[in-house]
Amino acid sequence: MAQDQGGCMFLKMTLVFVFFVSCFQNSSESQDSLAEQAEATMKRAATYFRESVATHGGYVYHxxxxxxxxxxxGVATRDQIWIQPPGTPTVGMAFLDAYQATGDEYYLEAAREAAYAVAYGQLKSGGWQNCVDFNKRGARVNQYRNGKGGGKNNSSFDDGQTQSALLFMIKMDKALDFKDKTIHESAMVGLKAVLDAQFPNGAFPQVFTGPVTPQPMASSNFPSYDWRTAGRVKNYWDMYTLNDNVTGYIAKTLIEAHSVYNDPKYLTALEKLGDFLILAQMPQPQPGWAQQYNYNMQPIWARKFEPPGISGDETQEVIDTLLDLVEITGNVKYLKPIPAAIAWLKKSQLPNGQLARYYELKTNRPLYMQREGKVYSLTYDDSNLPSHYGWKTDSRIRELEQRVKRVKDGKPAPSLDSSELQASVETLIESLDKQGRWITVSQGERLVGQPKIAEGMSYISSETFSENLRTLSEYLSRSEK
Structure with a gap:
């Protein structure tokens, strides 16, 4: 009887063991199967985008x-590609992520083609404009460093144009072990141009054609003139610019340059930029940041619908940049402006929780524009805002406070939960159509660089493609580990 009980117990234990081994094998096979599907999906999507969508190796937005x-x-021709995110550099870096996740040379060659297209469009001044026109007589052609083209030589930091191109070239240079002459020279010329465009106080202009003219040092202050009637400042793009995250994009580019080339001059430029951001913080009662400053460090007009004011959007972007600087340099002085800025953001929230793009100097009243024809006028009324501009922005105060705590504690940013990542990958696999496309159906949203489009309209998006490729790459990288 005892032997029978022992035999039964042994049999039960054996069955349990077999069950768990079977579950483990099934789970492992399922994981392998999803990884294989993810890799196949990525290859189909990348093949379609590279071989059907690209022109001259580059890409536009939609x-x-x-x-x-x-x-x-605006409308693009087949000879035009876009640099400004989410254009060619964005797509190229997604290909590079795919190569690093899989080791498949197909993605590296796709990225190289994009890099050559970007290098073609580098201006004589060393940076880039938002568009590259391969038609020598095209409407958007500029003075390219390769001697082809003509027209303007205005390198731009606006919306990350020069920065995204240069960031991509730096990453490609490293991926190719610095052996591709075209890409390496483009990166070196671009980085020198960026350093030459930095003012002694650490600031950058919006546009440059060569080295900037040094200006006297000053701290931010409120203008004593009547800013309401002063009007747009001529050549505002030559002056100190934060608009559209100019400094944030530059900081990320310098961080990558320092990491890849290990040259102290990039870290020095980065620290100077941080020192400028400290100088540019406005005094109480509005310790945020403006979009644009003159050489006396006073907020100024830019375009006719961009008045001097303290900006909710740029203030949030500057806080993020300062936190990047703390993480890279370890210098806690870049934390000091943040508490007052966050306190100002909190008290400046609109009733719906958003932040205004502009707050009136000193009074802190949300400031907007109304338009009749081509004429803009200042107003406190937000009921009839022009649709072409972001007059309000979502508050990221809670997110910023959490990041401040993480940075102080020396903790990394949280990564996407594995189950969420897997769910995203499954959705991407299912949503890729037979041609290898992710088709977006408009809900009437405003596209990058475009007004709102008709609800129900279908389109292919470079931004969606790049984000999806990065998600699949991250999943495959984790699966490999």
Whole structure:
């Protein structure tokens, strides 16, 4: 009887063991199967985008499903590619992520083609404009460093144009072991141009054609003139600029340059930029940041719908940049401006929780514009705002406070939960169509560089493609580990 009980117990234990081994094998096979599907999905999508969508190796923002229409900031021709995110550098870096996740040379060659397209469009002044026109007589052609083209030589930091191109070239240079002459020279010329465009106080202009003219040092202050009637400042793009995260994009580019080339001059430039951001913080009662400053460090007009004011959007972006600087340099002085800035953001929130793009100097009243024809006028009324501009922005106060705590504690940013990542990958696999496309159906949203488009309209998005490729790459990298 005892032997029978022992035999039963042994049999039960054996069955349990077999059950768990079977579960483990099934789970492992399922994981392998999803990874294989993810890799196949990525290859199909990348093949379609590289071989059907690209022109001259580059990309614009959006395409009609039949590829007969394409848009950057406005309608684009087949000879035009876009630099400004989410254009060619964004797509190129997604290809590079795919290569690093899989080791498949196909993605590296796709990235190299994009890098050559970007290098073609580098200006004589060393940076980039938002568009590259391969038609020598095209409407958007500029003075390219390769001697082809003509027109303007205005390198731009606006919306990350020069920065995204240069960041991509730096990453490609490293991926190719610094052996591709075209890409390496483009990166070196671009980085020198960026350093030459930095003012002694650490600031950068919006546009540059060569080294900047040194200006006297000053701290931020409120203008004594009547800013309401002063009007747009001529050549505001030559002055100190934060608009559209100019300094944040530059900081990320310098961080990458320092990491890849290990040259102290990039870290020095980065620290100077941080020192400028400290100087540019406005005094109480508005310890935030403006979009644009003159050489006396006073907020100024830019375009006719961009008045001097303290900006909710730029203030949040500057806080993020300061936290980047703390993480890279270890210098806690870049934390000091943040508490007052966050306190100002909290008291400046609109009733719906958002932040205004502009707050009136000293009074802190949300400031907007109304338009009749081509004439803009200042107003406190937000009921009839022009639709072409972001007059309000979502508050990220809680997110910023959490990041401040993480940085102080020396903790990394949280990564996407594995189950969420897997769910995203499963969705991407299912949503790729038979041609290898992720088709977006408009809900009437405003596209990058475009006004709102008709609800129900279908389009192909470079931004969506790049984000999806990065998600699949991250999943495959984790699976490999």
């Amino acid at each position: 395409y009609s499903p039949d590829l007969q229409q394409r848009w950057g900031e």
